[in-house]
Amino acid sequence: MLAGSSRKSSTCPEKTYYASFAAVFTVYLIISSFVMALHNDTGKQGEELAMKLLQSKGYTILARNWRHGRTEVDILARIGHTLVFVEVKTRKTEFFGMPESFVTAAKQEQLAKAAEAYCETCGEDLDVRYDIVSVILNPCEQKLEHFEDAFFPDDTGLFE
Numbered sequence: 001m002l003a004g005s006s007r008k009s010s011t012c013p014e015k016t017y018y019a020s021f022a023a024v025f026t027v028y029l030i031i032s033s034f035v036m037a038l039h040n041d042t043g044k045q046g047e048e049l050a051m052k053l054l055q056s057k058g059y060t061i062l063a064r065n066w067r068h069g070r071t072e073v074d075i076l077a078r079i080g081h082t083l084v085f086v087e088v089k090t091r092k093t094e095f096f097g098m099p100e101s102f103v104t105a106a107k108q109e110q111l112a113k114a115a116e117a118y119c120e121t122c123g124e125d126l127d128v129r130y131d132i133v134s135v136i137l138n139p140c141e142q143k144l145e146h147f148e149d150a151f152f153p154d155d156t157g158l159f160e
Contacts, residue, residue, distance in 0.1 A: 046090025046135035068114035112153035
């Protein structure tokens with residue numbers, strides 16, 4: 001550059017902005033994947049505790065995380081002549097509400113459709129029931145509550 005020239009540096013502010021954005025976004029992705037991993041671990045711990053609770057009550061666990069299409073049944077169990085489709089809801093706190101209150105009507109309908117598909121393939125004529133196991137799991141507290149007959153498919157409007 002010649003002496004006395006008023007030419008500015010060739011640094012482009014847009015490039016600096018995009019580079020900063022990319023760095024921040026990369027950090028966000030790393031943190032969110034870590035948080036999601038912790039969330040998944042909490043859910044798996046809750047399912048493990050729920051399974052042990054059901055076994056202690058005499059249930060036979062037939063499957064965990066059984067899938068029908070995009071629907072996942074957390075625990076599929078049997079007690080006597082009844083197939084039990086169990087939804088496990090695990091939270092670290094009750095601050096946002098009790099875990100069982102997060103089983104939506106849409107989830108209930110999905111579980112009912114999955115149960116219907118499972119019953120078609122199992123070849124036995126068994127009663128079907130839908131339970132929820134609510135889990136509060138944090139360093140200060142571990143609370144499990146089992147809700148038998150938590151909902152009925154007819155209440156979802158599925159079989160009307």
